[in-house]
Amino acid sequence: xxxxxxxxxxxxxxxxxxxxxxxxxxxxxxxxxxxxxxxxxxxxxxxxxxxxxxxxxxxxxxxxxxxxxxxxxxxxxxxxxxxxxxxxxxxxxxxxxxxxxxxxxxxxxxxxxxxxxxxxxxxxxxxxxxxxxxxxxxxxxxxxxxxxxxxxxxxxxxxxxxxxxxxxxxxxxxxxxxxxxxxxxxxxxxxxxxxxxxxxxxxxxxxxxxxxxxxxxxxxxxxxxxxxxxxxxxxxxxxxxxxxxxxxxxxxxxxxxxxxxxxxxxxxxxxxxxxxxxxxxxxxxxxxxxxxxxxxxxxxxxxxxxxxxxxxxxxxxxxxxxxxxxxxxxxxxxxxxxxxxxxxxxxxxxxxxxxxxxxxxxxxxxxxxxxxxxxxxxxxxxxxxxxxxxxxxxxxxxxxxxxxxxxxxxxxxxxxxxxxxxxxxxxxxxxxxxxxxxxxxxxxxxxxxxxxxxxxxxxxxxxxxxxxxxxxxxxxxxxxxxxxxxxxxxxxxxxxxxxxxxxxxxxxxxxxxxxxxxxxxxxxxxxxxxxxxxxxxxxxxxxxxxxxxxxxxxxxxxxxxxxxxxxxxxxxxxxxxxxxxxxxxx
Amino acid sequence: xxxxxxxxxxxxxxxxxxxxxxxxxxxxxxxxxxxxxxxxxxxxxxxxxxxxxxxxxxxxxxxxxxxxxxxxxxxxxxxxxxxxxxxxxxxxxxxxxxxxxxxxxxxxxxxxxxxxxxxxxxxxxxxxxxxxxxxxxxxxxxxxxxxxxxxxxxxxxxxxxxxxxxxxxxxxxxxxxxxxxxxxxxxxxxxxxxxxxxxxxxxxxxxxxxxxxxxxxxxxxxxxxxxxxxxxxxxxxxxxxxxxxxxxxxxxx
Ligand SMILES: Cc1cc2nc3c(=O)[nH]c(=O)nc-3n(C[C@H](O)[C@H](O)[C@H](O)COP(=O)(O)OP(=O)(O)OC[C@H]3O[C@@H](n4cnc5c(N)ncnc54)[C@H](O)[C@@H]3O)c2cc1C
Ligand code: SF4
Ligand code: FES
Numbered sequence: 001x002x003x004x005x006x007x008x009x010x011x012x013x014x015x016x017x018x019x020x021x022x023x024x025x026x027x028x029x030x031x032x033x034x035x036x037x038x039x040x041x042x043x044x045x046x047x048x049x050x051x052x053x054x055x056x057x058x059x060x061x062x063x064x065x066x067x068x069x070x071x072x073x074x075x076x077x078x079x080x081x082x083x084x085x086x087x088x089x090x091x092x093x094x095x096x097x098x099x100x101x102x103x104x105x106x107x108x109x110x111x112x113x114x115x116x117x118x119x120x121x122x123x124x125x126x127x128x129x130x131x132x133x134x135x136x137x138x139x140x141x142x143x144x145x146x147x148x149x150x151x152x153x154x155x156x157x158x159x160x161x162x163x164x165x166x167x168x169x170x171x172x173x174x175x176x177x178x179x180x181x182x183x184x185x186x187x188x189x190x191x192x193x194x195x196x197x198x199x200x201x202x203x204x205x206x207x208x209x210x211x212x213x214x215x216x217x218x219x220x221x222x223x224x225x226x227x228x229x230x231x232x233x234x235x236x237x238x239x240x241x242x243x244x245x246x247x248x249x250x251x252x253x254x255x256x257x258x259x260x261x262x263x264x265x266x267x268x269x270x271x272x273x274x275x276x277x278x279x280x281x282x283x284x285x286x287x288x289x290x291x292x293x294x295x296x297x298x299x300x301x302x303x304x305x306x307x308x309x310x311x312x313x314x315x316x317x318x319x320x321x322x323x324x325x326x327x328x329x330x331x332x333x334x335x336x337x338x339x340x341x342x343x344x345x346x347x348x349x350x351x352x353x354x355x356x357x358x359x360x361x362x363x364x365x366x367x368x369x370x371x372x373x374x375x376x377x378x379x380x381x382x383x384x385x386x387x388x389x390x391x392x393x394x395x396x397x398x399x400x401x402x403x404x405x406x407x408x409x410x411x412x413x414x415x416x417x418x419x420x421x422x423x424x425x426x427x428x429x430x431x432x433x434x435x436x437x438x439x440x441x442x443x444x445x446x447x448x449x450x451x452x453x454x455x456x457x458x459x460x461x462x463x464x465x466x467x468x469x470x471x472x473x474x475x476x477x478x479x480x481x482x483x484x485x486x487x488x489x490x491x492x493x494x495x496x497x498x499x500x501x502x503x504x505x506x507x508x509x510x511x512x513x514x515x516x517x518x519x520x521x522x523x524x525x526x527x528x529x530x531x532x533x534x535x536x537x538x539x540x541x542x543x544x545x546x547x548x549x550x551x552x553x554x555x556x557x558x559x560x561x562x563x564x565x566x567x568x569x570x571x572x573x574x575x576x577x578x579x580x581x582x583x584x585x586x
Numbered sequence: 587x588x589x590x591x592x593x594x595x596x597x598x599x600x601x602x603x604x605x606x607x608x609x610x611x612x613x614x615x616x617x618x619x620x621x622x623x624x625x626x627x628x629x630x631x632x633x634x635x636x637x638x639x640x641x642x643x644x645x646x647x648x649x650x651x652x653x654x655x656x657x658x659x660x661x662x663x664x665x666x667x668x669x670x671x672x673x674x675x676x677x678x679x680x681x682x683x684x685x686x687x688x689x690x691x692x693x694x695x696x697x698x699x700x701x702x703x704x705x706x707x708x709x710x711x712x713x714x715x716x717x718x719x720x721x722x723x724x725x726x727x728x729x730x731x732x733x734x735x736x737x738x739x740x741x742x743x744x745x746x747x748x749x750x751x752x753x754x755x756x757x758x759x760x761x762x763x764x765x766x767x768x769x770x771x772x773x774x775x776x777x778x779x780x781x782x783x784x785x786x787x788x789x790x791x792x793x794x795x796x797x798x799x800x801x802x803x804x805x806x807x808x809x810x811x812x813x814x815x816x817x818x819x820x821x822x823x824x825x826x827x828x829x830x831x832x833x834x835x836x837x838x839x
Contacts, residue, residue: 109726
């Protein structure tokens with residue numbers, strides 16, 4: 001529909017990053033016209049499901065230096081150290097800000113915020129709201145954003161592509177779900193905050209909406225996707241559903257046990273186990289509190305050795321929290337109990353929880369600098385869809401929620417500056433693009449066609465090939481097969497058929513567009529993984545088992561072409577922490 | 587029959603605003619699996635049989651609040667309603683009651699979102715503490731005062747269960763009143779008076795007979811009925827206070 005929707009700043013995505021960007025821009029620039037588009041009501045965004053906590057240095061026994069070091073070593077030295085320094089320095093203020101905005105952080109007796117241990121962190125610094133941290137953060141941010149009544153929200157509008165004219169991003173095209181109309185929303189600057197793309201894999205903690213939309217839209221507009229080969233497997237998901245059992249369960253003292261009753265992590269260079277009744281348990285940066293990449297890899301090795309349980313939904317080991325007792329479980333990790341009871345049919349107070357590694361987070365994303373700027377003028381990005389990078393080859397648990405705040409705010413402020421400096425928009429050119437997108441959606445999805453494949457068939461094959469070729473362990477022939485398969489699926493996707501050709505709230509149409517996004521994300525992941533012939537963090541090549549700093553202390557950059565993506569490399573910024581061996585254990 | 591071959595009938599509410607003058611029900615056979623929730627069955631239908639079925643969902647772990655529907659006449663999160671609870675079926679799936687229907691199981695949420703915004707659900711203070719001075723102190727027991735009311739996922743099941751909301755357009759409703767109370771009870775907040783004006787003007791709270799259906803259906807134990815009850819008590823006290831010729835100490839109006 002040709003109409004007149006125009007704003008100074010448009011934020012795409014209403015999760016933690018998007019909301020933080022909105023509030024930052026609205027507070028600093030009350031005169032600017034700010035709008036937010038989200039394919040779901042903001043409080044449904046996937047930030048809602050984060051459980052464990054958000055890291056920031058607040059206690060006297062902690063230091064900025066330690067948080068920086070944990071993050072950089074956790075990232076297997078692929079993080080940009082200037083970005084990490086800035087992140088760690090700004091984190092405490094951001095977290096206090098969220099406290100002032102009402103987030104119900106768990107507290108110490110003296111009324112100060114409480115912190116808990118988390119994997120890969122040498123000191124307790126993870127703030128938490130029981131085990132519904134993301135839920136509380138998201139609702140606090142959303143509710144606080146409601147103070148800014150001038151902000152225009154497009155709830156349940158689905159962005160399909162970026163509007164690029166004169167080499168500048170000038171808005172997005174979006175489908176209004178209720179009516180099915182295709183609109184151009186013009187804007188002087190755009191911030192992508194669309195979250196991750198875990199749904200490219202079959203077994204994931206990610207919600208249905210995490211389909212990498214923003215990554216794919218930026219990629220299609222010529223912006224590089226950075227470090228896409230780094231996909232985080234969380235070591236403890238429920239078999240079958242992939243529902244996450246938070247790392248906080250181990251932070252509070254939960255242990256991982258194999259079929260022989262052994263705390264098997266002691267066999268994988270993660271230190272010596274301290275007995276569960278010893279007051280020193282759990283030990284930081286040790287055993288169950290090692291980093292996620294190493295824990296997930298240990299599971300795969302145990303599986304090869306036949307020391308895992310097997311059930312109807314695949315193999316698993318045991319996460320045992322029984323020794324914590326009912327009271328502590330109810331106080332600190334009540335959601336874990338609720339989830340295990342509902343979805344695994346066991347009560348963790350009395351039985352161990354079955355768990356296995358599950359795709360959880362994408363370290364990679366839209367290539368940005370620390371101000372959220374991309375290579376496309378007018379386009380900014382923040383949150384899980386962006387890659388600054390503070391996460392490098394392996395994100396530390398509880399750094400991501402904080403990242404949403406720090407970089408959401410920075411992107412909001414820099415997008416505001418850009419909007420001020422670039423007032424002119426090419427209204428006619430943008431309308432032509434909108435009309436073109438509307439026609440192409442109509443031709444592809446609103447016209448019945450015979451014999452097309454079902455969406456689910458292509459999605460399932462994509463999921464399967466990603467897991468086969470680009471899972472926890474990878475090697476040349478497997479990844480190559482995946483790149484070829486993804487190419488084939490992209491061709492088949494052109495002829496996909498859908499049942500629903502109507503307009504109002506057509507979720508089959510949006511699912512189809514999401515599948516197109518997933519195929520692009522899958523392509524970038526697979527090709528980036530193929531080219532990186534070393535092992536680092538979450539990217540483990542059995543044919544190249546060692547880290548190779550000479551060749552690969554570099555970010556990968558995947559650029560879209562008509563054929564296979566072009567992979568380039570960019571240097572990692574090293575400031576004060578020269579690459580060293582990653583060591584864990586007491 | 588083995589579980590492999592067992593099926594169950596879903597009777598699904600269908601309504602499309604572009605083509606239907608009124609709703610109808612469509613029956614589908616879906617495979618029965620022990621671990622499936624109603625949402626899994628709907629997703630199976632959408633993937634394999636009928637892509638036109640429309641409903642909202644996302645997290646599949648009971649926290650995003652989007653998948654609420656009437657299941658056999660009772661408001662439920664469909665990602666947390668197991669097929670096995672309803673065997674041998676049939677299982678009737680309908681949109682949440684009390685809301686206009688956008689399409690199939692998709693309800694119109696405009697009214698709810700507006701009311702949620704109206705109660706000023708954010709910390710209001712006369713004076714902000716500087717970020718440099720750190721966090722506001724809040725003891726675990728002060729946290730406990732409002733914690734329960736902060737657990738609402740905005741799933742609107744309580745509205746579907748509420749006998750007042752159905753008839754009283756202006757009623758803020760259970761979740762929104764619980765949210766107002768969540769901030770009123772937060773030791774960091776000073777916005778009580780601003781919110782109370784709106785709440786006391788809400789005639790709906792007087793129609794609420796405290797049957798507590800809202801609390802019974804709430805999947806997160808928020809107990810919105812208790813919030814409404816508290817609001818009523820406060821409003822009544824305030825009414826009597828307003829009749830007094832003087833302001834009692836500590837009752838600054
Ligand atoms: C189960 C789980 C637990 C986690 N626990 C933790 C934890 O304890 N600590 C931690 O630090 N991290 C945790 N993480 C990671 C962290 O929660 C996420 O990385 C983070 O919440 C992502 O936030 P975001 O704002 O980038 O995106 P999201 O919250 O995913 O929001 C994306 C937004 O973009 C919108 N959007 C997407 N595509 C479109 C489109 N095409 N058109 C319009 N809008 C669109 C969506 O509607 C949504 O509003 C967890 C992740 C998961 C999955
Ligand atoms: S109070 Fe309970 S039932 Fe009502 S919206 Fe909130 S979580 Fe849902
Ligand atoms: S899908 Fe999120 S609550 Fe059911």
